Amino acid sequence: MDFEHGITAIDTGFHRPRFDASHLIVEDGRAAFIDVGTNYSIPGLLAELETKGVRREDVDHVIVTHVHLDHAGGAGEIMRQLPNARLAVHPRGAPHMINPARLVASASSVYGAEEVQRTYGELVPVPAERVVEIRDETVIDLAGRPLRCLDTPGHARHHFSVWDARSQAFFPGDTFGLSYREFDTEKGAFILPTTTPVQFDPVALKGSIARMLLLRPQAMFLTHYSRVADVERLARDLFEQIDAMVAIAESMHGQPERHERIKEGLAALYVERALAHGCAMDEARIRELLASDIELNAQGLEIWLEHGRR
Incomplete structure (x- = not known):
C-alpha cells in the first residue's frame, strides 16, 4: 500500500x-x-x-x-x-x-x-x-x-x-x-501494547x-x-492498557496456574476494549485473532514479574 x-x-x-x-x-x-x-x-x-x-x-x-x-x-x-x-x-x-x-x-x-x-x-x-x-x-x-x-x-x-x-x-x-486493521471501526484504529518476552x-x-x-x-x-x-488518543489507550496489564499480572503473582490466569485476564481486557471500540466481531473471533499476542504478552508479563519488577 x-x-x-x-x-x-x-x-x-x-x-x-x-x-x-x-x-x-x-x-x-x-x-x-x-x-x-x-x-x-x-x-x-x-x-x-x-x-x-x-x-x-x-x-x-x-x-x-x-x-x-x-x-x-x-x-x-x-x-x-x-x-x-x-x-x-x-x-x-x-x-x-x-x-x-x-x-x-x-x-x-x-x-x-x-x-x-x-x-x-x-x-x-x-x-x-x-x-x-x-x-x-x-x-x-x-x-x-x-x-x-x-x-x-x-x-x-x-x-x-x-x-x-x-x-x-x-x-x-x-x-x-x-493495531490490526481487522479491528478498525468508525472510531478509528484499535491498539494494544505488546510485552513479548523477554525485556518488557x-x-x-x-x-x-x-x-x-x-x-x-x-x-x-x-x-x-x-x-x-x-496518535494522542492511541497513546492514551496504550497508557491505560499498560497499567491494566501490569495490574493483571501483579494480581496473579504467586497464584496457581498463573500463566493461564494472566492469559484469561488479558483476553477479557482486550475483548472488553474492542467491543467498546465498536468492533463488530464476536468475542470468539476477537480472541482467535489475538491468541498469539495474548500468549506472548502473558509470557512477557511473567518474566517481568520474576526478573524485571522494581
Whole structure:
C-alpha cells in the first residue's frame, strides 16, 4: 500500500495478511527498508523494489527497529541481495545480526526450535563491516532526507524508533503497540501494547511513548500493521492498557496456574476494549485473532514479574 512522501507498506506474509509490515521509503531514487520480516518475506520486498523502479544497488539502508525475528529475521538474507546497503541496528542488537546463534536460541526458548526453523528459516549472518550501530539521536541520511533515530526501550532494550520529519511520522517498531486493521471501526484504529518476552519494562515503555509524543507526530507506521493516525488518543489507550496489564499480572503473582490466569485476564481486557471500540466481531473471533499476542504478552508479563519488577 502506497502512502504520501514516498512511503510504501509491504505485507511480509508473516502469519496472516495485514499482520506484519515492512516499510519502504524512496527518496530521489534512493531507498531504505524499515523492518524486513523473515527470510520468507524477502522476495516480496525485492519485487516491490522492482515495481517502484528502484535498483537493488540503490538501496542505501536496511533499518531494523529491534532484532526480534518478525522484524529482523530476514535482515541477513536481504543484505545479500542489496550490495550497497548498510544495516542500521541498535548497539545491543548488532552482535546478534553479526552472529545470530544466540538470537535463534532465545527465540527457540519462546517458540520451540522446530517452530523457529519452520517460521523463520535459517538466519543469515550480516558481515560486521556492513553493520552500523545506531545510538540515540543518530540521523540516517537518505538522499538528503534525515531519518532521526530515538532510543525507545520498554518493549525491548535494543529498540529504537525512526522519526521522519518529511511525513511527520514515526516508524516505532513495537514501541507504539499493535493495531490490526481487522479491528478498525468508525472510531478509528484499535491498539494494544505488546510485552513479548523477554525485556518488557512498563515504566520505560510509557516513557518512550511520551518522548515520541513530544514531536507531535501525525501518524505512526507500525510493523503490526502500518499507518495509524489519531496518535494522542492511541497513546492514551496504550497508557491505560499498560497499567491494566501490569495490574493483571501483579494480581496473579504467586497464584496457581498463573500463566493461564494472566492469559484469561488479558483476553477479557482486550475483548472488553474492542467491543467498546465498536468492533463488530464476536468475542470468539476477537480472541482467535489475538491468541498469539495474548500468549506472548502473558509470557512477557511473567518474566517481568520474576526478573524485571522494581
